[in-house]
Amino acid sequence: MAAQTLRPVSLSKEGDNRLVIEWNDGHRSVLAWAHIRKNCPCAGCREERNQPVNPLRILKPNEIGPLKPVSFTPIGHYAYKIVWSDGHDSGLFTLEHLRALCQCPDCVGNSK
Ligand SMILES: [Zn+2]
Numbered sequence: 471m472a473a474q475t476l477r478p479v480s481l482s483k484e485g486d487n488r489l490v491i492e493w494n495d496g497h498r499s500v501l502a503w504a505h506i507r508k509n510c511p512c513a514g515c516r517e518e519r520n521q522p523v524n525p526l527r528i529l530k531p532n533e534i535g536p537l538k539p540v541s542f543t544p545i546g547h548y549a550y551k552i553v554w555s556d557g558h559d560s561g562l563f564t565l566e567h568l569r570a571l572c573q574c575p576d577c578v579g580n581s582k
Pocket residue numbers: 510511512513514515516558560561
């Protein structure tokens with residue numbers, strides 16, 4: 471209950487396809503942008519993920535070119551809004567969500 475609020479101390483890009491977040495508890499998160507986008511919490515993406523895969527579906531631009539974040543904007547002290555290179559901008563990622571998506575060896579190992 472008395473745990474301090476989790477917040478990022480620094481955010482940086484690692485190469486072209488990864489985001490690195492250093493947290494105030496000393497944890498260092500590594501997240502691939504593709505992984506973040508795949509877990510976009512907006513209603514549109516959630517609905518899409520719940521659809522069965524249609525093999526005849528036309529590929530969307532984001533499935534052809536590498537998807538990149540255009541902007542990464544803090545919303546208050548609890549979330550970040552990410553605008554993507556395909557124009558998608560309705561995903562709001564809470565800090566908790568970003569932390570849960572962490573792909574560092576520690577977190578990936580723990581989830582097994
Ligand atoms: Zn979305």
